[in-house]
Amino acid sequence: MFSRAKSTSRTVIAADSKAAPPSIISSDMKVTGDIISEGEVQIDGAVKGDVRCKALTIGVTGSIQGEVQVERARIHGVMNGQLQASSVFLASTARMVGDVIHESLAVEPGAFVDGHCHHVEQKKAEEPLKNLMLADDHSKLGLKPVSDHSQEKKADRSPQYAIKDVLPESAARAS
Incomplete structure (x- = not known):
């Protein structure tokens, strides 16, 4: 008469997902x-x-x-x-x-x-820059090292590049 029910299932009431009133x-x-x-x-x-x-x-x-x-x-x-x-x-x-x-x-x-x-413009998620070039990726621009710094310290091995190698021939002649 006062025994527990054999079923132990519980009903879970979900929280109302509606927004709170103002x-x-x-x-x-x-x-x-x-x-x-x-x-x-x-x-x-x-x-x-x-x-x-x-x-x-x-x-x-x-x-x-x-x-x-x-x-x-x-x-x-x-x-x-x-x-x-x-x-x-x-x-x-x-x-x-x-x-x-x-x-x-x-x-x-x-x-x-x-x-x-x-x-003001809508704030967008930061988009990756399309024209971003890594410092070591000079080959895409056709830049060639002017000197290889072989006699300098190993810590200072950043080659120098000549801009004239990148410019079109007509622009190079004008300068």
Whole structure:
């Protein structure tokens, strides 16, 4: 009657992989200080300080006075300060006073912008340089050693190369 069940299998409940809901500063709230989040932040109140997060939405009643660094920014309210984001959307109700550093920028008619907009290229993973040549690979350019330094110390065996051997004949004659 009170014995254990023979089955010992357990059901594992997987953690919800959905993103967390946004952190919200409501319209009746005023924050003085920096806000740092790894997720989304929605500001409907007033913030006096810097904001760093993944995604930021400033509602129609929201305002920020400070520097903002985010991946995505949607501005419907007031922003005073520098905004640095990959993607920026300024709604018709937006009032942006300060510089905008962006990769993509969308501005609805009616939005107010007082500042400079600086477009920056998308940051790509460092690509290997196609024309990079190793120091010992002078043979590809047709460079020939001027001297082999056979009488110098073994530590100083870097040969010197003549540039004239690389230039086309017409350029070599001109010099």
